[in-house]
Amino acid sequence: MKRIGVLTSGGDSPGMNPAIRAVVRKAIYHNVEVFGVRYGYQGLMDGNIFQMDLGSVGDIIHRGGTMLFSARSEEFKTDEGQEKAIEQMKKHGIDGLIVIGGDGSFRGAQKLTEKGFPCIGVPGTIDNDIAGTDFTIGFDTALNTVIEAIDRVRDTATSHERTYIIETMGRNAGDLALWAGLSGGAESIIIPEKEEPFTDICDRLVRGHQRGKKHSIIVLAEGVGSAFDFGDRITKETGLETRVTVLGYIQRGGSPTAQDRVLASRLGAKAVELLIEGKEGRMVGIQNNHLVDYDINEILSAKHHINLDMYNLSKQLSI
Template sequence: MKKIGVLTSGGDSPGMNAAIRAVVRKAIFHGLEVYGIYGGYSGLITGEIKKLEIGSVGDIIHRGGTMLHTARCEEFKTEAGQKKAIEQLNKFGIEGLVVIGGDGSYRGAQKLTEHGFPTIGVPGTIDNDIPGTDFTIGFDTALNTIIDAIDKIRDTATSHERTYVVEVMGRDAGDLALCAGLSGGAESIIIPEAPYEMEQIVSRLKRGHQRGKKHSIIIVAEGVGSGIEIGKKIQEETSLETRVTVLGHIQRGGSPTAADRVLASRLGAKAVELLLEGQAGRTVGIENNKLVHHDINEILQVKHSIDNEMYKLSQELSI
């Protein structure tokens, strides 16, 4: 193998640039040429491909987002679109591909592998919803962004003696909400993976109010539903002044934390190693601080789950 490509797909996440940097420099260190595909699978189909040098990825390790840009691509979901993509890869002489992204990106990598093109998936998403790895690139940064917001909101909640509902991202996964709620001292955490009853949340708020507690923070994962609607119900049933904050895409931006930079560097480099070993259709990850890799077909069949012990602890600490 003499030439490889790298692309980012799906939602951006802090640390993607660090992963791109690792792929490029690891590959060049081993004598490979590296080509960046701009605009995700859409750019792959249209041939938005450029050779990358060592300097191409200089001064990007600290930047959020992705220098290769990203886009959704419906055409790539079709067999015709996938064949166009492979034609472009062959045109540039690219023999292997590293795909950095989430679930949808992995499915694209799976299709390329099925067509006989060696592809390795690197988990880049703030949602932390990819099986086969303890953490995904961007999760730690997004979590710290949320915690910073919760700390600021708590100051206002304390000053005005209000209940605040904070809606966080995560798609259908509750990892961000759970970790943010536990580390931010939230009174209740509402996530898709665990059933909740409004009566219990209301009861907890009322108990706190009766013992003199003047403010509360409720964390809602977007996969559960609207934080605004939940906030309305809480105010109706408790008569406590309630405000709602939807953090939105602020969670996806920003300079990656040291943890995300290290993780991205390790995973990006590991992906190149697998291609050099002749591997294909694999995903890289980290488990118990050890680098691992799995069959992409098996990973896409695993249902995401949360740490139930952590969720239980969050309930015990929010009495």
């Protein structure tokens, strides 16, 4: 393994830059050349590839987003697109590729590996929805962004004595909503993995109002549906005034937390080690604070499971 490439793909997440930094510097430490690929798989097909050195990743560990940029590509999903990408890597003498992104990005890495080109996946997504790892890069930063928003909304909710519904991102996973709701003291947490009768949610709000509770916070994962629709239903059912805050893309931005910087550094370095060892078609992850790696096919066929003990605890603490 003399030369490796690195790209970021799909939605950006805080911590991608520290991961890129770790890949570049770990590789150079082991006398392996590194080539960056701009704009994900699209850039790979287009030959938007450049050699990186130690200075290329200076002063980026604290920055959100990705210095390599990201893009989605329909063309890359085709055999022709994948062959075009491989030809570009052969042209630049690249022997292996590290892909930082979510499950869609990993499917691209899977296809390249099947065509004989070694790839390693590094999980970077705020959704925390990848099997085989306790945490993905960017989740902790996004979580803290959501918690800060909940704390701020609670101030105005108290002032106006209203029920506020806060919609988080997460695609089809409820991790952001669950962790933020529990740490933010939400009265209800609505996630796609655990359906709760709507009447139970309303009853909890009414009981709180009857005992003199001045406000309530509900955290809803986007995978459940529209927070505005949910708020209208609550108002019709309970008569309580509701307001909705959809946090949107602010959850993807910002300087990565120390947790995400350390996680990204460890996973990026581990990915380089795997390529040097001659491994391919693997994803690196972390479980119980220990680095692990799995066959990427196994990861893509497995399902991410939420911590239902945390969900049950949140209900117990919001009585």
